[in-house]
Amino acid sequence: MRSITIAAKNAFRISVEAENISPDKLAPLTIEQIGSLFVWQGNRQKKLSDLFVVEGDDGPATVEEMTIRLVGDFSQVKRIGEGMTAGVVEVQGSVGMHAGNNMLGGLLSISGSADDWLAREMRGGKVVVMGNAGNYLGAGYRGEKCGMRGGEIEVRGSAGAYLGEHLCGGSIRILGDAGDFAGAVNQGGTIFIGGSTYLPGAEMSKGTITVKREAKVLPSFLKTEIVQIDGLAFQKYAGDNVDNGKGELLVGVGSS
């Protein structure tokens, strides 16, 4: 195994775009080479070592062997782990927007919270957030036909609006609440929400959305039967019928 630590030199007031911080990009490089990769801060191109301290095992290594630990304030650092195919990125704290964009494999774990667009258009691998996630978790970028297509996302806290919008596959599990329009235009993925949400599954054509507590359901969903899951009762709905959708929406009954 090869393990390196990247520490933020300070809390950035101007956000940083650091798509180079991924196991695929760093595994073949030495510590020194990593330091001379480019990142953008605002409209300025900088060396990674200008903004971060890089320490740990020297390379190269395979992508699978690579673990990257991020310490300090990464809440204004965007695109961490973009397109990663294997290995581990472990964020000790919170992370900025677009982390895990187009991720294909490996593990992205965040001990704090994640900003908007986490795991946007993800295709494989696993993302775990101990805190909360922002809006558009696992969604497709605006105008994109598909959001997440595969893999697994787990959020221990709550998620923002448009959770899993345009979902085409994979599974998302939120232990807390989700914001408005969770699972909009779901085309085949699975969403579980441990808390409550508002207007889930708008325009969904396929897939399943389960809401354990409460949900305001759109009038275009058809109430079907009551089903039992793990000893709990759920009201099942079919929809979204504005688009002849064949999706499944389950909302908890009686649990409080």
Next chain:
Amino acid sequence: MIVKGGIVYDPANGLYGEEMDLFIDQGRMVEQAKGEEIDARGLLVMPGGVDAHSHIAGKKVNTGRIMRPDDARQGTEPRTAVCRPSTGYTVPNCYAMGYRYARMGYTTAFEAATPILEARHTHEELEEIPIIDKGALTLFGSNWQVMECVRDKDLSKLAAYVAWGLRAARGYGVKIVNPGGGEAWGFGANVKGINDPVPNFDVTPAEIIMGLAQANEMLNLPHSIHLHFNNVGKPGNYTTALETLDLLKDIKPSRMRQIVHVAHMQFSAYGGTSWRDFESKAPVIADYFNCHNHATMDMGQLLFGSATTMTADAPLEYGNARLTHNKWSNHDIELEESSGVVPMVYFRKMLVNAVQWAVGLELALLVKDPWKVLMTTDHPNGSPFVNYPEVVTLLMSKSKRDAEMATLHEQVPKRTVLGGIERELDWTDIAIMTRAAPARILGLEDKGHLGPGADGDVSIYNLRPEEVDTSQDHALVKKALANAKYTIKGGVLVSKEGRILAAPPGRTFWVDAAVPQADTDRLMIDLEEKFAKYYSIQIANYAVQDAYLPHAKVIRAGLPVPLQEVA
């Protein structure tokens, strides 16, 4: 500036490949000048390219961008010391439009469809397109005021409205798209032919077209009406095209030009009764153009690959969306129009697409007079404009066409006549179809030629017309046309071998047509009522202010109006 020793094709001035020096001073072509020397010895030299029909600015272009993040990611180029960043392929950002036209040696492009209500947006984008000169045609074909004037047979009020609308939109000419259909679409319907009445207005498309053509000539506008026919994109629509053209043949032009310019003729030259027996009727259409002199066309060539269809023909886009199950934008423009946007991919092995590809080329090759046919792709409906070099080389090389034909659906030779056409265009034809003719058709006197007083827009290509065999060396020709060796715009060297050297702002042309005050007074009574009752904005906030056109070039037209006495 002196352009030394080029082989100059300037058909408007009777130059068909003559070795000569060109002189530019203070942005204009002159007889003699000093200064920087550009070495063009033995190279192909033409006036800057002019695109008379392209969709480069405004709300529907921007909707295309919003709908297509996939397209934005193609063609990204970071900023340089001179250039701002570029994005996009079929729907590039504003900056990329200017750079990419300039790289190909084009110096002018006209946006083909802007509703008055959305003209401010169009001008905001046009202003951000660097280098090239621009203009925008204004949509009138499904406009309530137009249809009421036509119904009441009040031609002078119609002319007053056209003049007022052009001024409000800072527009250049009269665009008509599927006349009446934009209004019918508000009720989920369409007009089926030129004699099918528009719901609630008691007028037919034929009457709208005739009324606007007459008003256009009454106002002595530099450009003729610019017409997107009814039934565009449908099998069997060539009869609608012929009926419409025949309607207009006896109108007297107010200037030395056509009475009607037909937009993207390719999309209106189809036979058959359905997609199953769909076939080319380009020979019939070409024959009509060969026998008549009141109409011109642009090709609207379709190329295989990615496109974004966008048009004020909203029912057509509804059909596209149903056909492709692709993303669809549908838009209502109050009392003026409707519109739609649908991304598209055209396939070689799809018979309909392959026939469409052939139809565009057939039209350009079968119409004998190159002054009647402009080379366009109806960017980005048939293909993005960056693919013009592909179209030009197809027109210049029979062997390239044959090689392409061999890769298409096997039914193409049965449904088209392209395989039997031997004609190969030469540099004079190309200089006419991409420079001289679009300028003349638009009525731009200082564009499309290199005579004294013309704009100092010159393109120089890394091709030796006296040596290169355009029929065989089409790959070489295509490469040279994609990146001009030098593009000069208004006397400034803006592009060299694909590298942008300078990005000065371009001008925006618009037409200010005078009409008698009495007609405007009558018109304003109607308009004030419409704004009070129906429009979502106040009349005072409607017209585009001059602040939106910091580089305006106003062209005067209109009726001879008596000078007002100074009180």
